[in-house]
Amino acid sequence: MAHSAEEEVARDFICFGNHDAVIVVCDATCLERNINLVLQIIEITTNVIVCVNLLDEAKKKNIVIDLDALAQKLGVSVVDTVARRKKDLQKLMLEVENILSEPYIKKPIVKYLEPIEKAIDIIEPLINQKVNKQINTRWLCLKLLDYDETLINSLDKFLGFDLLSDEEINNKLKEARNHLVENGIDVKSLRDIIVSCIVKRAEDICKDTVKYNKETYITRDRKIDKILTSKLTGIPIMICLFALVFWITISGANYPSRLLSEWFFWMEGKLTAALQYIDAPAWFIGILVDGVYRVLAWVISVMLPPMAIFFPLFTLLEDLGYLPRIAFNLDKYFKKCCACGKQALTMCMGFGCNAVGVIGCRIIDSPRERLIAIITNNFVPCNGRFPTLIAVLSMFFVGTVSGAFKSVFSAILLTVVIIFGILMTFAVSKILSKTILKGVPSSFTLELPPFRKPQIGKVIVRSIFDRTLFVLGRAVCTAAPAGIIIWLMANITINDITLLAHCSDFLDPFAQLLGLDGVILLAFILGLPANEIVVPIIIMAYISSGKITELETLSDLKNLLVANGWTWVTAISMMLFSLLHWPCATTCLTIKKETQSIKWTAVSFIVPTVFGILVCIIFTSIARLFV
Numbered sequence: 001m002a003h004s005a006e007e008e009v010a011r012d013f014i015c016f017g018n019h020d021a022v023i024v025v026c027d028a029t030c031l032e033r034n035i036n037l038v039l040q041i042i043e044i045t046t047n048v049i050v051c052v053n054l055l056d057e058a059k060k061k062n063i064v065i066d067l068d069a070l071a072q073k074l075g076v077s078v079v080d081t082v083a084r085r086k087k088d089l090q091k092l093m094l095e096v097e098n099i100l101s102e103p104y105i106k107k108p109i110v111k112y113l114e115p116i117e118k119a120i121d122i123i124e125p126l127i128n129q130k131v132n133k134q135i136n137t138r139w140l141c142l143k144l145l146d147y148d149e150t151l152i153n154s155l156d157k158f159l160g161f162d163l164l165s166d167e168e169i170n171n172k173l174k175e176a177r178n179h180l181v182e183n184g185i186d187v188k189s190l191r192d193i194i195v196s197c198i199v200k201r202a203e204d205i206c207k208d209t210v211k212y213n214k215e216t217y218i219t220r221d222r223k224i225d226k227i228l229t230s231k232l233t234g235i236p237i238m239i240c241l242f243a244l245v246f247w248i249t250i251s252g253a254n255y256p257s258r259l260l261s262e263w264f265f266w267m268e269g270k271l272t273a274a275l276q277y278i279d280a281p282a283w284f285i286g287i288l289v290d291g292v293y294r295v296l297a298w299v300i301s302v303m304l305p306p307m308a309i310f311f312p313l314f315t316l317l318e319d320l321g322y323l324p325r326i327a328f329n330l331d332k333y334f335k336k337c338c339a340c341g342k343q344a345l346t347m348c349m350g351f352g353c354n355a356v357g358v359i360g361c362r363i364i365d366s367p368r369e370r371l372i373a374i375i376t377n378n379f380v381p382c383n384g385r386f387p388t389l390i391a392v393l394s395m396f397f398v399g400t401v402s403g404a405f406k407s408v409f410s411a412i413l414l415t416v417v418i419i420f421g422i423l424m425t426f427a428v429s430k431i432l433s434k435t436i437l438k439g440v441p442s443s444f445t446l447e448l449p450p451f452r453k454p455q456i457g458k459v460i461v462r463s464i465f466d467r468t469l470f471v472l473g474r475a476v477c478t479a480a481p482a483g484i485i486i487w488l489m490a491n492i493t494i495n496d497i498t499l500l501a502h503c504s505d506f507l508d509p510f511a512q513l514l515g516l517d518g519v520i521l522l523a524f525i526l527g528l529p530a531n532e533i534v535v536p537i538i539i540m541a542y543i544s545s546g547k548i549t550e551l552e553t554l555s556d557l558k559n560l561l562v563a564n565g566w567t568w569v570t571a572i573s574m575m576l577f578s579l580l581h582w583p584c585a586t587t588c589l590t591i592k593k594e595t596q597s598i599k600w601t602a603v604s605f606i607v608p609t610v611f612g613i614l615v616c617i618i619f620t621s622i623a624r625l626f627v
Contacts, residue, residue, distance in 0.1 A: 001040065001148075001195070005365065008150050014044055015135065015151075016158040021047040021099050023092070028058035028065060028080075029450060031210050035202040038074065039110055043139045047099050048076045051092055056082045057450065062214035070209045075109055084455075112142075112197045115183035116190070119145055119176035126172050131159065144173060145180070146191050221450055225325070229448075234329040239415060241322075242351075245313050246418075247411035250390055253305035260304065264297035291487030292480050295533055299476060302532040304468070306383045311352050311463035319454035323348060328446055337426050338433035338441045340369040347373075347425060350380040351418075354583055355590040357382075362594070366442045371600060372432050374591055378583040378608045379425045381418065384531035388578050389414060391535060395558040396571040421579050428611060436603075477586075482529035489526070490540060500541055514613060515573030515620035517565060524577065529585045534578070569623045573616050580612030 002008040014022055024041050026034035031052065042048050052065060071078040079095050081088040111117065123141040131137060135158075143151050144164075156162050163169060177187065185193060227233050268289060275285045317323055323345055331341030342364045350357030357377040364370040381389060393413045433439065489499040500522070507525075508518030519541040527534040539557070542564050561570075582605050583591070592601045 001191070002150060003365065006362075008154075011151070012154045014041065016154065019045070019047075021049060021096050023049045023051050023096070025051045025053050028052050028054045029061060029063060031065065032202055032206040035074075035205055036198055039198050039201060042074065042076060042109060043142075044136055049092070049095055049099060050074060050076055050078045051081055052078060053081050053083050055080050056084075057452070061218070062212070064211045064213060066209045066211075070205070073109075073205045073209065110198055110201050113185075113193060115180055115185055116142075116145075116193065116197075119179050122176040122179065123169075123172045126168060130163070130166060130169060141176075142194065144169075145176060146194065147187070218450070224451060225448060228322070228325045229328050234325070238326055238329055239419065241317070242418065243411050243415040245310065245317075246386075246414050247407060248313060249306050249309045249386070250410055250414070251407045252309045256305040256308075257301055260301035261297070264301055268293060268297065286491060287484055287487055292483040295483030295486065295530075295536075296476060296480060298536050299530045299532045302384075302387050306386055307352060307468045308464065310383055311468050312460050314348070314352055315459045315463040316454050316456075319452065319459055321449045321451045324446060324448055328448065331446065333426055334429065335441050337429040338439065339372050339429040340364050340366060340442060341446065343369070343373040343376075343425075343429070346377060347380050347422070350377045350382060352383060354378050354380075354382045354587040358587060358590045358594055366439075368433075368437050368439045369442060371595070372429050372437055374594065374600070375432060375604045375607050376425045376428050378587065378604070379421045379428065379580060381421060381579055382531070382584075382587075384584060385578050386414070387532060388535055389417060389575055391557070392571050392575050392578075393417075395555075395561070396566075396568055417575060417579060424580065424611065424615075428607065432607070482526065482533065486526055486533070486537060486540075504541060513620065514577060514616035515569050515623070516577065516616070517570075519564070520570075520574060520577075524581055527584075528582070531578070531584055567627070569620060569627060572623070573620055576616050576619060577612050580608055580615055582606075582609045582612075 002011045013019065022041055022045055024034075024038050026038065038048070038050055050070070052067065052070075055065075058065065065080075067078050067080055077095050077099060079092050081092055083089065112120075120138060120141045123144065124137055127137045127141055127144075131140065140155070152164065164173075180186070180190065228237060271293065272285060272289050275289065326348060327341050327344040330344035330347075334341050334343050343361075345363065346357050346360040348357075349360040354377050357380070358374050361370050361373045361377070364373055390410055393410055397413060398409050433441075486500075489503070492499050494502060504518035504522045506518065507521045511518050511521040514521070519538055523534045523537040523541065526537050539560065542560055582588075588601055588605060591604045592598065595601060595604075
């Protein structure tokens with residue numbers, strides 16, 4: 001009974017994909033609920049293997065499963081596994097080989113109410129005549145009675161003709177449905193009754209095969225959930241956890257970032273010397289070293305350490321089972337915005353990288369709600385914007401704090417900024433759902449998984465290779481061409497003024513409305529490939545240097561900014577615009593790939609930009625009244 005696109009794909013392959021066997025993986029700690037799926041699969045196909053996984057977790061909870069009795073009741077092969085053990089996986093695949101050599105011949109194990117069984121008997125003989133391809137006709141009759149439109153469309157493609165256009169079949173369907181109506185079962189209640197019969201059968205199967213020697217096996221998890229998902233404590237704990245993650249990221253990234261920066265600049269000297277040794281032209285050295293190499297060095301040294309810390313911490317929370325609790329806490333707020341509660345998960349992924357957050361939107365079933373999540377994902381800052389936000393906070397608002405409390409205070413202020421981004425996500429989601437993406441929010445069934453001990457080694461490997469290096473690779477691909485453009489603009493002059501200065505002067509009147517200046521706005525535009533290079537471009541423009549450079553300390557940087565007219569209003573406007581402006585090139589490319597639409601990519605670019613401009617104008621107008 002498919003409720004989403006990915007479930008439809010799985011169902012269609014099981015029905016029409018000419019598979020060899022189907023392995024249904026079940027959670028031993030909540031087997032009864034999983035048996036519902038097993039029963040549905042068994043109705044479709046004969047070659048089924050039930051893999052009862054997580055037996056180690058079940059053992060901890062004193063849950064005992066009689067696997068032989070389970071296999072006998074289901075009429076299919078049952079294999080017990082702990083997926084971390086290689087020998088268990090080998091045992092599972094051995095059973096696959098056995099089932100391929102000796103397929104099961106089974107009888108129906110789910111009996112429905114007498115009127116439904118009679119209705120199936122009315123249709124099935126004719127369906128057997130008309131459908132000569134390999135498909136379970138009893139199950140097909142049930143689906144015809146229930147009229148699952150997506151399945152009927154897939155069935156027609158598989159058969160090569162429209163099954164319901166056959167007059168004989170239609171007549172038999174009418175006869176069967178009339179029989180149901182005569183017995184008090186209409187089309188609307190049919191699916192509920194079918195589900196009830198399957199659930200009841202699952203209960204009967206598990207009644208004697210699953211024993212809970214410790215009835216309070218979930219007490220600990222429930223006690224923890226009462227705190228983590230409480231109306232009073234759920235949100236505060238979530239905010240504190242994020243603040244802790246940000247503090248660890250801020251504190252831990254400084255030293256490796258500085259080491260990487262020093263190493264890259266040391267390598268720059270070697271690369272320059274090598275190019276000079278082979279008499280490379282000065283313009284070529286400028287473009288390659290001062291342009292491409294320096295931009296890439298900045299992106300990697302600034303972006304890699306925070307991501308290498310943030311992604312494992314985020315994956316750790318995921319492995320622990322906390323992320324579904326975040327979705328639970330935020331679900332009612334997203335529902336009020338006519339969005340989907342799963343958006344909370346994609347929003348969390350956006351903290352590491354907005355491109356990853358956009359990819360994560362695949363878990364949202366509704367196309368409308370998926371688009372809302374994609375468009376608003378940019379309102380939470382990624383790792384590329386953290387350095388800018390942290391630098392501005394440290395220079396203008398944390399300067400009076402010293403020692404260990406400095407990083408703590410930075411993390412607290414950064415958390416406040418991010419909470420504002422989350423509130424903007426709610427607000428814009430609501431606006432979109434009431435305007436260009438109208439609709440009713442879909443239901444969201446959320447399973448709170450048991451808390452599990454994270455696998456630290458796998459967490460680190462998975463987060464580094466699947467997330468950190470993947471995102472970094474995309475950022476590097478988009479940052480390299482930007483290095484060439486930035487270098488050219490900083491070194492080509494018209495009337496003894498660089499193109500960089502000409503462009504910043506042109507943008508200055510509009511930028512002043514936002515509480516910024518032309519240099520800052522131009523830096524954001526040129527920073528489209530990678531947000532990490534925004535601050536270096538600002539420095540380069542202010543000191544009129546022909547290459548991206550770095551000042552020794554934040555104090556030196558603050559003096560430079562203040563000398564060029566920065567105030568606390570400029571600093572806050574800078575943070576607001578950094579938080580709310582357009583997505584980077586990597587995210588835009590990802591949106592195009594995910595939506596397959598230039599239109600929705602453009603909308604995803606325009607919406608945060610417009611709101612970023614409006615928020616900055618409103619803040620600046622209010623702030624200037626008090627300055």
